Amino acid sequence: MTKPYVFITRKLSDDVIVALQDVAEVKMWPKEEIAVPREVLLEEAKKAAAIITMLSDKIDAELIDAAPNLKVIANLAVGFDNIDVSYANSKGIIVCNTPEVLTDTTADLTFALLMATSRRVVEAAQFVKDGKWKSWSPLLLAGHDIHHKTIGIVGMGKIGEAVAKRATGFDMDILYHNRSRNLAAEKSLGAKYVSFDELIETADFIVCLTPLTNETRNLFNENSFKKMKKSAIFINVSRGPVADEDALYQALVSGEIAAAGLDVFDKEPIDATHPLLTLTNVIALPHIGSSSTETREIMMALCCDNVIAVLQNGKPKTPVRI
The missing domain is CATH 3.40.50.720 (NAD(P)-binding Rossmann-like Domain)
Structure with missing residues (x-):
């Protein structure tokens, strides 16, 4: 059985994504200091069942419409103003964030x-x-x-x-x-x-x-x-x-x-x-509010847990409710 495809828009710690790799085919944008180009993100979204996003990624109606298989968007942040949550929800897509841990x-x-x-x-x-x-x-x-x-x-x-x-x-x-x-x-x-x-x-x-x-x-x-x-x-x-x-x-x-x-x-x-x-x-400062090694690892793991839960037809830990 083919594993669902997950795209991660920035490089995460290899140790954190091991559990995700067990249930999905995972691809990460490899450049830590450079945001994924819009055209690349749109292309990856076409085949993705899940996307793990950063605040710098604009997840709007255009991208959502380009992603017919998308089930979940996991944002590595408390905020989610980079995502059109209402439109995503209208398409049956669950949006998650990382509250409280940071x-x-x-x-x-x-x-x-x-x-x-x-x-x-x-x-x-x-x-x-x-x-x-x-x-x-x-x-x-x-x-x-x-x-x-x-x-x-x-x-x-x-x-x-x-x-x-x-x-x-x-x-x-x-x-x-x-x-x-x-x-x-x-x-x-x-x-x-x-x-x-x-x-x-x-x-x-x-x-x-x-x-x-x-x-x-x-x-x-x-x-x-x-x-x-x-x-x-x-x-x-x-x-x-x-x-x-x-x-x-x-x-x-x-x-x-x-x-x-x-x-x-x-x-x-x-x-x-x-x-x-x-x-x-x-x-x-360069937007480092939650940037400690310990907290970022926890945030990454929470994103992966949310994606795994949705891909396995379970309930995510921290869905965004608006």
Whole structure:
């Protein structure tokens, strides 16, 4: 009996896909640092029963229509805004993601980015490497305190809760804004629910963890940045299009806000000539929120488990429900 065909759009660890290879013919795009070209993905989709995808892969109606045998799409991420889930479901295709397994890892990175941006860690390290450190002075690369400040979290899901938990270790006041109240976070962490406007006007650190939707696209815009404190630091570890990058650049250049730490961008990878990358008060990371060896291995394995379950007519562990 012929095994079903599975295409993986980026190279995964060989050890992780062994179980998948037992039940399917598996092909991986071999280049780790280069996304699979659209034309290749479309061609592979024609014969695939399953595709394991990355956030950089656009899984739209065109691709879904080109894949008559497709049963499951497993996205190596919590988010799934790269996939037309409704259209896939209408065609009987199950879409899966990797929620919760990356919560703490992403929260670690979020708080690390907050700290590095606030205390100018990257700038200071480069200052030493460039041989610019000639003497000690009281305000040399002085940043902003984190302890006893107010953190405002936009998007109080699992990752938001984990970030808030870390903030308690710095005796921070915790504000949050969400589509609905998170009573568990209020009770266990002392988080306070406020309006979006109150959060951006009050918080010293505005941390964006909201998913990308039609409502959240460009949520952080020219008007939003103008309402923030001049000492405010903006951190985005959700999705790039949630923030208007032109407005953010102007806010940073004009001094409307103090700094930004960004792990996500409107277009990824961000071009090296992008204006944001010219600013010393911006720390830019290559979308590594969940990128620890341990967590990525778990995410890969979960994708494979979901695919195996669907191919064997079982129920996947983490189907996307919209």
